[in-house]
Amino acid sequence: MASIGPALLCGLLAALIAGLELVTSKYSRTFPLLNRSLALYIYVLIYVGIGFATMFSLDTLVQAGALKLEGFGLTNPWVQALVLGLSIKAVLHIRLFNVSVGSESFPVGIATIMQLFEPWLLEQISLDEFNAVRTFLAPALSSYQDLDEVKKKIKGNLPRSFSGSQRIAFEVDIRNSTTVDEAMELYLGRFGVVSLNRIFPAIRPGMLKDK
Numbered sequence: 001m002a003s004i005g006p007a008l009l010c011g012l013l014a015a016l017i018a019g020l021e022l023v024t025s026k027y028s029r030t031f032p033l034l035n036r037s038l039a040l041y042i043y044v045l046i047y048v049g050i051g052f053a054t055m056f057s058l059d060t061l062v063q064a065g066a067l068k069l070e071g072f073g074l075t076n077p078w079v080q081a082l083v084l085g086l087s088i089k090a091v092l093h094i095r096l097f098n099v100s101v102g103s104e105s106f107p108v109g110i111a112t113i114m115q116l117f118e119p120w121l122l123e124q125i126s127l128d129e130f131n132a133v134r135t136f137l138a139p140a141l142s143s144y145q146d147l148d149e150v151k152k153k154i155k156g157n158l159p160r161s162f163s164g165s166q167r168i169a170f171e172v173d174i175r176n177s178t179t180v181d182e183a184m185e186l187y188l189g190r191f192g193v194v195s196l197n198r199i200f201p202a203i204r205p206g207m208l209k210d211k
Helices: 004-026 039-057 058-063 077-086 108-114 118-143 147-156 166-176 180-199
Strands: 095-101 106-108
Touching: 004 039, 004 077, 004 118, 039 058, 039 077, 039 118, 106 108, 118 180, 147 166, 147 180, 166 180
Parallel strands: none
Antiparallel strands: 095 106
């Protein structure tokens, strides 16, 4: 059984990895708007718990054959915590026990338990982001109601480094936008809070900082 220190390190690293993966894959530009998402905090805390519990019960898991660590320095508990925390997604596939029904056996692991609530949490985070974006855009939507003018501002504020097929596809999306909020959401999702604040200053400049 590991001491509290390595277990805490493992939990924090697990939360960091899980949080970064979620943010960079889905909310890389709108993450600052999720600071009030309770579901996001719960999601991260769950991974803290998984990482902590895995490291704290490492000896038991190894003895049961559910987990095996091999490599240089892996006899050190701090190194073990580092490796487990960074590979938390693989840890989810640990098989805890089997449930047999007749001749069939069903493995039950951490991932099985996660499926009970992770889909709901991810859906709630997505809904929180949707509502936060709409709330954030509301002041600008009341000040900028000319769709053609909004499109013109957006097209005139694309970074030079934003080029090639991505730029072409984005310009097509903007051109095909039928409402002001649709065009602004596209720009916000691609370039973030600070960029949108700059070209549509009705959104209270400095209210949030991009990451």
